[in-house]
Amino acid sequence: MSGFPDWQQKGHCGYMARHSELDLADMLRPLLLCLGLFAPAAAHAQSFNIEGTVAISAHDYRNLSGIGVIDATASIPLSRDYPLTLEFGTYLFGLDGKRPHETYAAFAWNDTWRAGVVRPAYDQVLPSVFARAAPYLAYERAEYTRAHATVEAMRRTAVPWGLSWQQSYGRTDVAVSLHDAVKGSFRAASVAVTYNGDGWQLAGAVETVTSRTMDHHGINAKLGARFDIGRADFGVTWLHPEVNDKPDAIALDLVFPVTTKLDMMAFGEFTDGGKDDAYGIALDYKLRPDTSVLFAATDGRGGSGIHLTLERRF
Numbered sequence: 001m002s003g004f005p006d007w008q009q010k011g012h013c014g015y016m017a018r019h020s021e022l023d024l025a026d027m028l029r030p031l032l033l034c035l036g037l038f039a040p041a042a043a044h045a046q047s048f049n050i051e052g053t054v055a056i057s058a059h060d061y062r063n064l065s066g067i068g069v070i071d072a073t074a075s076i077p078l079s080r081d082y083p084l085t086l087e088f089g090t091y092l093f094g095l096d097g098k099r100p101h102e103t104y105a106a107f108a109w110n111d112t113w114r115a116g117v118v119r120p121a122y123d124q125v126l127p128s129v130f131a132r133a134a135p136y137l138a139y140e141r142a143e144y145t146r147a148h149a150t151v152e153a154m155r156r157t158a159v160p161w162g163l164s165w166q167q168s169y170g171r172t173d174v175a176v177s178l179h180d181a182v183k184g185s186f187r188a189a190s191v192a193v194t195y196n197g198d199g200w201q202l203a204g205a206v207e208t209v210t211s212r213t214m215d216h217h218g219i220n221a222k223l224g225a226r227f228d229i230g231r232a233d234f235g236v237t238w239l240h241p242e243v244n245d246k247p248d249a250i251a252l253d254l255v256f257p258v259t260t261k262l263d264m265m266a267f268g269e270f271t272d273g274g275k276d277d278a279y280g281i282a283l284d285y286k287l288r289p290d291t292s293v294l295f296a297a298t299d300g301r302g303g304s305g306i307h308l309t310l311e312r313r314f
Contacts (some may be wrong), residue, residue: 001023011216018175034160035188050074051313052089057135068094069135072314073104091150094138100139102153110164118164120147121175122190125203126224129267133282133296134307141278143244145251146267148209148220149179149188151244158184171273185212199228211267218242224251239269246270261286265296276301290314 003006052072059066061107073089085108094099097263102213106116128145143151160181168229172195190207204223210216224237237251253267263286268279280298296307 005122017220022266028069032036032295048074051257052088053311053313055132055135055309055311057307059136059307061306065096067139068092068189069138070094075108078107087114091154091156093135095139100154102150102159105124106164116161117159118162118177118179120149120179120188120207121164121177121192122205122207124166124175124218125194125205126190126222128249129235129237129251129269130193130278130280130298131264132292132311133267133284133309134280134292134298134305135309136305136307137278137280137298137302140302141269143246144239144241144249145187145222146188146244146277147207148186149181149190149207150241152181153182154188156184158186159176160184160186162190181213185209186217187212187214201226207243220244241275247275249276255284265294268300272286274301279301280307282307 005268012105050072053069054072055069057067058070059182070090070092073087076086078084078086086105087108088105090103091098091100104117106114108114108119116260121155123146128138128141128143130141142154144156149160153160158181159242160179162177162179164175164177166176173192173196175192176190178187178189186205186209188209190205192203192205192280194201194202194203202225205221207220209218209220218239220243221240222237226233226235233255235251235253239245239249239251241249249269251267251269256264258264263284264291265282265284266280267282270277270279278298278300280296282294282296285293285295290313292309292313294307294309294311296309298305298307
């Protein structure tokens with residue numbers, strides 16, 4: 001929807017697949033980091049396309065540490081006669097001493113069907129409200145908004161292979177994905193739907209998880225809406241991360257343009273009973289249309305923090 005910021009529309013909708021549990025991740029990681037740095041130039045090549053976000057954020061000034069984030073997808077056409085492409089990428093957090101991530105690789109047909117280690121449909125809508133201004137909180141609280149398939153890959157390297165499908169019908173976008181993980185001993189299926197109205201957007205997703213012997217573990221679900229309210233942009237999302245073992249929550253965020261280059265932001269996740277709340281305010285200064293510096297202050301049950309982030313979108 002044209003009234004909403006670009007980061008709300010595409011930063012979370014890469015079409016990728018998660019890696020094999022052997023050496024593929026170690027082989028691809030340096031390449032993906034290089035792609036993140038050289039993506040703007042590479043994106044101009046007609047035979048190669050890359051979309052996503054790269055960010056560096058400082059949040060622990062006492063220990064002089066921070067976090068790096070790459071959420072990107074590269075597409076390489078494999079045929080001039082058929083709409084077959086190879087897609088690969090990563091959703092990676094770089095912290096001191098560890099790099100929790102999922103690495104994706106899949107064959108895509110006509111930008112509709114994907115086979116390999118595919119991104120869950122659940123992750124294509126309603127991303128974390130902390131993703132841009134406080135990346136460390138997006139990592140720390142991934143269980144609230146990310147699919148169980150994603151969380152298992154990040155936290156326990158349980159990598160599921162699968163199949164996905166997506167299609168648009170006028171103003172409605174639909175995505176479905178199926179996953180099977182041997183190491184994590186689970187199977188998951190998710191569906192996501194988005195409807196784009198005039199000045200508003202409605203989105204929802206459900207993920208169901210079973211064991212590989214089909215014993216049902218439960219569901220994750222989220223339902224949200226976004227509204228263009230004059231100059232401001234407001235979103236509200238109900239989160240039900242049952243399988244991820246987190247309490248229900250309501251996520252709120254507001255983006256208010258102060259000038260053509262400066263936005264003020266307020267955001268938070270408020271949990272059932274106030275058990276695990278987190279919230280904050282931020283300023284987003286656009287150095288260029290695709291580059292921002294964000295300054296945020298956050299608080300909550302996990303403690304307070306100051307975040308300074310440089311973000312590059314492509």
